[in-house]
Structure formats: C-alpha cells, structure tokens
Amino acid sequence: MLSRRKMLGGAGAISAAVAAASVSKVAMAALPEPVIQTKPDTMPPLVPNTGRPYNPVVTLNGWTLPWRMNNGVKEFHLVAEPVVREMSPGFKAHLWGYNGQSPGPTIEVVEGDRVRLFVTNKLGELTSIHWHGQRLPNGMDGVTGLNQPGIPPGKTYVYEFVARRPGTFMYHPHADEMVQMAMGMMGFWITHPKGKHPLIDEVDRDFCFLLNAYDIDPGAATPKIMTMLDFNLWSWNSRIFPGIDPLVVRHMDKVRIRVGNLTMTNHPIHLHGHEFLITGTDGGPTPKSTRQYEVTADIAVGQMRQMDFLADEEGDWAFHCHKSHHTMNAMGHDVPTMIGVDHRGVAKQITKLIPDYMVMGERGMKDMTEMEMPLPDNTAAMMAGTGPFGAVGMGGMFSVVKVRKDQKRGDYSDPGWYQHPPGTVAYEFTGALPDPARFKADVSPGPGSMPSMAKPAQDVEVKVRKPAGGHSGH
C-alpha cells in the first residue's frame, strides 16, 4: 500500500498529465462526451429539453452539467482533473476540479430519475465520488476502501442510482479527501421535486453556491493543503469578492438561495434588507412549523441550507458571511496593529532604507482600499471591491443581491448600481438641532454581583488616541 507521502510525491501536474494521456480513447468513445467549462462566469440556467421538466437553478459563477438520456437513464460524465480557476480577476489558482472548473458543474436531476454517472480520473492519484446526502445503494456511496476501490488514474468508474428524495446535495471525493477537497474538488447536486411538493414552493429564481476556503500564499497559485483552519481565501464557488457575481433578481420575485459548506468552519450567512425562511436542510424540506424568519443563517461544516425570501425591497443589498475576517482577501495574520501609532520621523527613517515604504494602518485598515500599491503577483488585493460610493472595504465571502423593478423575468444580467430615489441616502449632517431632553439616572449603579478580590496595584491609565488629520507629517 502506498503511503500518503508517496502518493503526494507523485501527484504533481506532470504525473497528472501522464495520467490524462493514458485514458483509453476506445473506452472514452462509449461515454457521454465530457463537457468542459473554460470560463468562471455565472452561466444561464440549463432549461431541460429531455427527461422530466423542472425549474433549473443558477450556480453562482458556475454552470450545470448537461446530460444525455440513455434508455431512460440520465447519463452524466464527470472528469476529475487539475484545473486553473480564476478566483478573482487577475488571480488564478491551481486547483483540482471537475470538467475544467472548481467547483465542478452542478448536477440537476428530478426526483425519481435513474442517474448514471461516469467518473474519469485524470489526476495522478486514486479518487472517488461521494454523493453527499443521497439515499443510494451502499456500494454507490463512494467511500474508498469501504464501499469501492479507488478509481485509479486514467480509469473511468460508473455510479448508478435513483435520485430518491428531492433536496439540496453535494458531491465530493472520499479518497484522500483532505487533499482533494483542499484542492477544490466538490460540486453541487440538486434533486428537483417531481411535480408539486407540499413543502417545496415554486420560486422565480433559484441560486446555489458552495462555501469553500483556500490557503494560497500571495504570489503562489497552489493551495496549501495542510492548512487546517488558518485559511486566507474565503470563497463562494472558489470565487472571492469582487470576483463573485451579484445575485440579480426582479422586484417581488420569490428567491431561493441554496448554500453548502465545505470549509472547516461555520459561516453565518447574512442577507441585508430582507428576512428569509430556512426551507430546507441536508435532510430535505423543513416542516413549515419549524420555519422562522431570519436575516442570518449559520451554516455548519458539511451542512446545506436552503433559504427562501420575497425580494420586495428594491436596491443593492449586501449578502455575506458575518465572520468579518471572511470578508477579507489574503492578508497577514501576524501583522501588528498600528492604529494610533505616530509615525512622524520614523517613517522618514524607514523610507531612507526602504524607498517604497509607505505608512499604513495607523488610522485603520481601510487605507488599504484607497491606496493603489503594487502587490505580489497573482494575489487578490485585500479589499478591492468598489461601489458607487467608493471602496466597499470587503473581499472574500461577500456579494450583492440586486433587486430591480425593471429586471426582466429570467434575466440575470447585471443592471448596474441602484439609483436611489431622492432623499433615501444617508447624508452629512450640517445643521443644528435643539438640545434634546436627556434621561438622568436617579439611582446609583449597584456594586456588581461579585466584587473582585484582587485589584491591580495601580490603576492602568488607558488613553484613547483619536486620529488627527490624515497622512500629513510623513
């Protein structure tokens, strides 16, 4: 048996290329031709022209895999292979994925469909696919060693089962999964209900994306697969803001967003301007009695959530992970806090040694969004997104839900920035207001529930330094 070390050693791009070349053309001839996607853009929904009809989803910065019908069986062909994924404009990552992209294409089927999935391995090591959340024969569950042998490089395996229950699912490898998932191998699976379902409403727009995270050193391209928690790129479908497309909807559309979490931490996904209901989980549609309005849904590791809302408020609404570090792009985690530090004199001294040096961070990190400074090659600026009012100061897991009255049905194209009706934008206060009556407490605060026993020997005096002026003086 090969050790992991040995496997990793051989699993470079070269061996992958060798493996790719060794896939038998004769064997491939009988398979559905693999459809390869070369662009990271959001593709329009794939309206089914064969098989049972359904209302297709839109995969954020992704696409749906076409199929062929073969004697009533839906046949898909997934090719596991190294890919180059553009995570944001100007920043490309060397990932592993399916059919040219990471994540792989979304697979959409209808409840009761018999599905046959050909999986060709063009990697340098064994792989397999686990159909996350599906009811299926045990031998189709894709756990290498437990349910099946791994798919060797250059070989094609077939999975076949009936999509028994409607819902939101994922697929990902279950062979060397730590490496293969860290490298971006994953995809979405949606089983639409056959006909009307009491718990599944018809919606006008149905979006889906996977939460994933990578640790790619700025200037490098390959994720560090050993990173466990300290990732520096937090992405939706392997895209980081401003590389993530907006979720464009028509005013009063019923909207569904399906999110799956394949990172190693939970993500409180937060929508502005609307409340949504959690209408589905990994287990399928939720009973109506359990549904409650939320503006944030915490999506735990390995979980799926389906949130429905009525887009009844026009505008450009932020939609993001509420862990604020997850709305950043690559940044140093050991950078000292410079807030309030006076750089006068020192800055000049440093500039003598390092001519390109510039003071940053003494007022906060937002400076970053305003300065255009050269960065290492192939990395994403920390907070490069710019809105109609200037820098958004966001990156990573951040997008915008655009609700527009004049958006056409089925039109997902970006309508541009929201035109605010007059008097509906926050404005600078310039006038004077009469002194308001202020509440005055007439009882003194209590002593606290537990008085502290040991007090500091002397009072530590903490001074707050308020920022004065800009970058003057250096």
Added chain:
Amino acid sequence: MPPHPASRRAPAAARPQRLLAVLISAAVLGGCASFSPDGGFAAVEKTAKDRLGKDVQWARSDADQDSIAKRVGELLSKPLTVDDAVQVALLNNRGLQADFQDLGVTEAEVVQAGRLPNPGFSFGRSSRGDEREIERGLHFNLARLVAMPLIGRMEARRFEQVKGRVAMSVLSLAADTRKAYFTALAAEETVRYMRQVKQAADASAELARRMEQVGNFNKLQRAREQSFYANAALQLARAEQAQRSTRERLVRLLGVWGTQTAFALPERLPDLPPSPLELPDVEQVALAQRLDVQGAKQAAEQTASNLGLTRTTRFVNVLELGVMRNSSNEEPTQRGWEIGLELPLFDWGGARAARAEAVYMQTLHRAAETAINARSEVREAYTGYRSAYDIARHHRDEVVPLNQRIAEENVLRYNGMLIGVFELLADARTQIASVNASIEALRDFWIAQADLDMALIGKPSLAAAAGPAMAAEAAGAGH
C-alpha cells in the same frame, strides 16, 4: 698545494717599487674597491619599476627628504587609490628607508674588503758589542693580496644578496600595503552599512516604543524589537573599532603621521574584474620570477664557488710575504725577501673544507625547499585567488540580487498587509547584511589578488582572510 698565480708572480717582485706596482694593479683588477655611484640602489629601483611599476627613492639627504615629502603630500591630497597607497608606502615608510641603508652599510663593507691591507714596516736596531744591527722590514699580507679577487667576488655576491633582500622588502611592503589598504577600505564601507542596519533597528525600536505607548504592544513585544536595536548598536561599535584599527595598520605602513593621517579613502572597493586571471603555468612563472627562488639559486652557486675557494686556499691563508732589508755598520746591507709558510702539519684545512661542503649541501637543500615551497605557495595563492573571485562573484550575482528580490517582494507583501513593518525592517537588516557580506567577499578577493601577485614574485604571507562576522547577525535578524 696547487700553484697560485699570485704566488708565482711573487718572486718577480723582488724590488719594492715593482711590488708596489703589482699591488696597485691587483687593487685595480679587483674592481670593487670603490663606491658605486648609485650605492646599489639602481637594482632596487629597477625591481620596483619592473615588478610594481612604482618609484622608490632613497632618502640620503635633506633634499631627497623634501622631494619625498612633496610627492607624498600630493598623493595624500586626494582620495587614495591602492596604487597611490603603495607608492606612498614605498616612498615614505621609514622601515624601508632603514633597509635601504643596509645597502650603504654593505657596500662600505664591500669596498673595505676590496681595499688592500696597509703594508707593515718594521724597523729594528740592535747592538752586539760594537756591532749595531739595524733591521728594517716591509711586510704585507700576501695571502690577502692573492685571495683579493676571490674575496672581492664573494663580497660582491654578498652585496647582490643585500640588494635582493632590499628589493624583497620593497615587494613585501607593497603587498602588505595593498592588503592593509583593502582591509581598511572595506572596514570603512562596513561601518557605513552597519550604520544603516542600526538605522533600521533604531526605527523598529522607536516604532515599538510608540506602539507600547499607545497600547498596541506589550512590554515583551517592545523588548524584542529593542533587542534588535541593542545588537545593531553593538555590531556598529565593533565595526567602528575594526575600521579604526585597520586604518591605523595602513597608517603605519604608509609611514604617515600628524596631519597626514587625515588622508581619505575612496567610497567603494574597486569592482570585481570581469573575469579572473587564467594562469595555467603559474608554478613555472613563479619559479622563473620569484626573487627568493633566484636568491636561493644564487646562494647555492655562491657556496659552490666558496667551497672551491676553501679547497684551494686552505694552505695559503697563512702565507706571509715580507720584504727584508738588513743593514749592518760592518757589513754590506743585506737585501731580500722572506716568506713565512705555516707547515700544514697538524691542520691540513680538511675540517674547513668539510664544513664548507656541509654548508654547500645545506644551501642546496635550502634552495630545493625554497623551490618546493614557492610552487606550493603560488598554487595556494592562485586557488585562494580563484575561489575568492568565485565567492565574490557569487555574492555579487546571486546572494545580493536574491536578497534584493526578497526585499522587493516583502515590500509588496507589506503593501498587501500580509506582513508588518517590523518584518519589513528585519528583512531590510538582512538585506543590508548581505550587501556587507558581499563587500567583505570583494575585499577578500583583492587581498587574495595581492597575495597572488606577491606569490608570483616573492614569498607571500598567506593568511586566511578574516573580517567581522556578519553572518550571525544576518541569521539573527530573521523573522
């Protein structure tokens, strides 16, 4: 005893007048009984000119001293190049002038050896009853006369030896000056870079202080940054000390004092030559050129002829020739000459001959040793030179540009807030240290070049080049 030309001529000198003529002609034939116009300095001058392209001047008068001072003053008035430094040392080093005086001392001895000993005259008057005997004698060390051409040759050779030795000191002084010059210059450059390192450390210490002041750093973090500063200050103090002591070493070789010591050195060491010297037959060149090898060969030849001399003169050195004139009041004056000869009854001179042979063999071995050492030294000097070249080039082409690239990339990372300013400053220190290490490598190359130049013409003083160790600091400054 083989017949000697001088002793064959001796009977012909029956009359004092004729004898005197012979003596004078012998003195003239000896040829080295007078002072040369240059005192033997021309050879030294020629060596300096041919091997170094430099002038030497023997300060024998106040006028000489003045012209030397004038020339030295001119050379010291502008930043000193290495050639200027060598020139100043050759003109101004008092130790070298003292060596030049050796020429005078030896030449005087040579001349002395060429002069005939004064003849002796004895006069005696004695009476026996009425008879008074007056005895007059003129005597002269004949052996000295006989041996004079030989002694003259020996002394001339000794003079040659001294000339060689003085020429050697000219060359060693030049080599030592070159080495001291590069060492002092590099030390000055190092001080400049250490000041920059300290500046970076100053900046981080000051920033850390302000960070603590506003509550962004705790005492530990501040102390850590401050320790970089403390180390940098120490390094700077060491570098400054090295600069002062290396400069003083150069000052001593240049023989300058007072206001002259304020001479300036250039900003930078000379650049590395585009390619190193290729010397495939370096050993042959050295054997042909090296003064010590030539000297050893000459010494062997000289002892060989000395040996011959000893063999031929082992009986005659006690030969004494005298002119005699005895007069008596009763008898006609007696005239004639007398010769005294030691009978080689007990001492056949064999011991002296054996000693001379042993000395000769000794010289042969010394000559062989000198040649073997010369080959080895020149090989060592050449490999030292080549590797110093490769190391300096590696520093220049690889290490420094790499560190520069790292520094540039780190600025980009700083721009992206991927690293902090302290990391940036630590990296700046490392980069500066790498530049300094490159300077030291360049210095070592020039020293190796001086050693090689010396090894090709004389015995070099090969020493492993040592400089202030920056590597530890560079590693310590890591993040």
